[in-house]
Amino acid sequence: MKAVILAAGEGTRLQPLTQSRPKGMLPVGDKPLLEHIVESIKAAGVDEIVLVVGHKRERIQNYFENGDDWGVDIQYVVQPNPRGTGDALLEAEHEVGNSCIVINGDRIIGAELLSRIIDKHQSTGDACLAITEVEDPTQYGAVTLDGEEITDIQEKPEPHEVTSSLVNAGVYVFGPDIFAAIRQTDHYGELRLTDTLREYIQSQPLHAVRYDGMWLEISRPWDLLSVNSAMLARNGSTIASSAVVSEDATLGEPTVVGDHTRIQPGARVFHDVVIGDNVTIGANTVLTNTIILEDTVVKPGTVVADCVIGSGSQIGPLNSIEGGLTDVRVDDELYTEIKFGGLIGDNVTMKGNVTVEPGALIGNGVRVESGSALDGRIPNDTHVYRG
Template sequence: MKAVIMAGGEGTRLRPLTSGIPKPMVPVMNKPVVEYAINLLKKHQITDIAITTYYLSNYIMDYLGDGSKYDVNIDYFIEETPLGTGGSVLNTGEFLDGTILILSGDVLTDIDLTKAINYHKQKGSKATLILKRETNPLEYGIVIIDENGRIQRFLEKPSWGEVFSDTINTGIYILEKEVFHYYNKGDSFDFSKDLFPRLLKDNIPMFGYVTNEYWNDIGDINSYKQTHFDILDGKVKIDFGARKISDGVYIDEDSIIYDDCRLVPPVYIGKNCTIKSGVLIDAYTIIGNNCTIDETSSLKRTIVWDNCHIGHSVQSRASILCNKVVVKNNVNLYEDSVIGSESLISSNVTINPGIKIWPYKKIKEETVVNNNLVWGTKIAKTLFGNRDISGEINIDITPEFSSLLGSAYANLVKKDKPIIISCDDTNASKAIKNSILSGALSSGVKIIDIENIMLPITRHAIRFYNASGGIHVSLDVYEKNKIHIEFLNENGGNIDRNTEKKLEHLYQRQDFERCNSDGINDVVKVYNYTSLYLNSIIELLKNTSKIKSKRPKVLIASNNETNIYLINRLMQSIGCRTIIDYSLIDIEIKDSIINSIKSRVTNEKIFLGYLINENAETLTVIDDKGNIIDSERYLLLSEIMLGRSGNLSKFIVPYTVTNQVDEIGSCYNIEIVRTKSNLSNIINSMLDSKESDSYNQYLLNFDAFSASAIIIDYLLGNNIDLSDLVNEIPKFHTKQKEIYCDSSQRGRIIRQLIEEHKGQNIELFEGIKINLPHGWALVVPDNEKAKFNLYAEGQTEEYAEEICNEVYDRISKLINIT
């Protein structure tokens, strides 16, 4: 048996730890993490090892040499360009002459490789993946296996709605050489994205070996720290070569600890260290080799690399100090701060929580460091919620943070096209928009600022100007200090999850491409784009003469004054008489208010009532009989309108929608296309379609201004009342509930639900959908909050209630099982 260690990673999410060293060389308990992989292989009698490298290869080769100091044989294979995980292994050429074990050089594990190899042989497997249960599987590839361990499906870094198991791919594989025949040496391909799906499609025997042993991907700074804490807690069986002085206290040779020092276990102190009088080394502190800590300093949950000097009266809490850092006297290092190699922190400096300082920086005395050096503010692992980035103004969403977001987005889009930037009419939104604009300009993009407008108008402007994307900023109507930042693609739809992740990673790395003064463009300001937008709506209409002759009365209401102004302007332009109801301004939409507006529509014989939500995407309609049409009923109404036109072949709906959408589709010979229920998937499916009526579906469902005019144009053009169309909407019975659940349990619960309903009629397109004789239930983990969203439909109201309650109770019981 031979092994390949993949050691080409740059470790961008670990910066500044990996500024200047490759990720596999990051030290864990004073040894490069790749060294633990070699020791694990040797422990299981695997001594012929190939190491594939790409980034800063010499660091790895110089340290490990030919492997003789570990009693193994090491060959190196250097990639000139990145070849992907599969391509890098195939690049070893003749080394692959039999069964091969593959693992990453940047994970720490004590998995019993011998057991896994025996499992591979017993199953007659051509490709065995070592799998592990993970409480939060979002950042990993999920692998679904059957009861015999045979692999059924792969999901690469899914959203919560795609989590159908908590069994993740550890990146440790046992492969027979013939599985590589799909590719040639020098080809670029990945195991998970390319090779394994092809093997699965061709029915090649592939199995998953599930282990409960320790495995941790050192992918970011939090997981890096946790790995150390797990070692000190004895959760991983490795030999890190230190003497155990007492319970939980490890001190290596030639270190001097003064008698009045306090060591609170678990702690580890490396070789040749000096810990002076009155120092407190508190729990979960790791100190590297050749370090000195002067009098009365205090370190807790702190990781110190080699050759560091810490002065007297220093306070360090949950910090990381890289190699050769010098910290002078009376310095405060707060939680999650990181100091890059060979940096100097002068006396009386305060490094605030979450601050990252890149290597070779010098911080002057008395400085309070509030921002990252060279770049940035605080780094969040996940910036996006269900649809946007949001947070409190000047707390979560600061001008500095916003400027960096603008730079990150500008580095993702095409530079030969402009980006559209806009915001609502609030001062808070304008301030954040201007900060985003500054960051984007610094990266050399062209910007069109269309000033203070609503989101559907921004989407329209992106298409009109053939832009590469857009950003819209708005203040929350109900939470007055909460800012929303939406990122849009070149079609005007919200960016997809993959682009969100790219944006997050760019922001976290903060190594943006910047331009010089010649590369900074003028900002093109468009002050009256709203007029162009409203005229484009009028040009869509076919029956404006009828509207002007009949002059229908339309009631308008919204919780946003800009919406009221714009729709009033539009309605009057096409010939409607408008009645404005301000009762929703500054008041959350409630049934009593809506019922009051409904009564007004019927009592005053108003043709239609329109209620527009705060971002002008969603329209609630009150017809001439006082029927309130919103949510799913409105979606079905738009299907009927488009179906009656005779031009619609496909109707795009969220996966959560009622089955009655199929009934309407069959009446009008429309194919129903279900997509994942997040906003990006739905909007982009409509905007990407080549069919003009798919764009009309977008206008009806996500552009309230356009929808308001299109509905009136359709009704008067066909001489019908809206209530006639409403009568065509079939009755349906749906229920929805939320189940709050700790994120660490959600993967387990989804897996157990799937196992309990094995052999039954279930779907795994988004969450888990359980089809029952009298209806269905759909369980979808929420991407933003620690909860499940439960949807149910029944043939009757009673069945819907019963199905919803049964699944709710079952999930509640699973949550309570520890």
């Protein structure tokens, strides 16, 4: 059986970071999101993978190549335009042949789930869908059950429509008949896999496989922080051998420090911090619950909390990104009481004494003059002056 990873989407809710990289290459701990998925697939005994790629696909293909480094064989299929998960799977039809396990490329799951859902399909010969329990089903595909068979899937139901807390976990096993079902699906705009399944279950069984293990999804900017925290709690700290950490710096637990990164005297790196390769953390900086991508410099005396900083940026000195609870609007949807200091894009330059208010979304290439205060959404390549 082959595994199909659906990783072609643009990840618009994670912009500006996903304007220059696919969502699957965002860091989770010491490796990209997609690498965690590939490792789970291998651990479940599947060694043939079809990666459906699209947006910025060269970043994925250059990283994984043919899969040899992970002990798997990876084939690539291109979805030229983001036309939905059903269309993405249909693109892989010629590479799959028989039954396949299908995984959404924006979530980390345990190998145990993959083994169980494969076993369920092999014992029944029917399609299977993993389900899990969440606090807010309105953000997912809510499922209705009759025993252990799924009788309905409703994407992002209204609160009054929710009948249970069980949702589609984004892991499926299908026989080859799924491709004909996708082609026959009535749809407007994007062709979602769940649209196909709502029609499919009118005549075919779809077995639920319940799962309460590791299930970590990245859809919004602050999900990067919570998912990284969860993975660090499981795996602990990783400090690259080539990193240079001053004896006068403080490293809390858990943290990740990448290759050739330099942490200067007096810096305090507290819990849940992921620092990428070739990053410089200046003297007397303070970092908490923060992700910093490669080739960035955080200059002396800067305080950063609950924040994601893109690659190639220059932050500080004496900047303040103190984090905390805030309301954030993403794709016209307002999220309230989110612990999120902000997202700073790639190649941003901030001079000294800049304040970033909680929840700010700062685009790629933004330049910020000394003493400025940033709030809300700052478009790409904006030049911000104090005033």
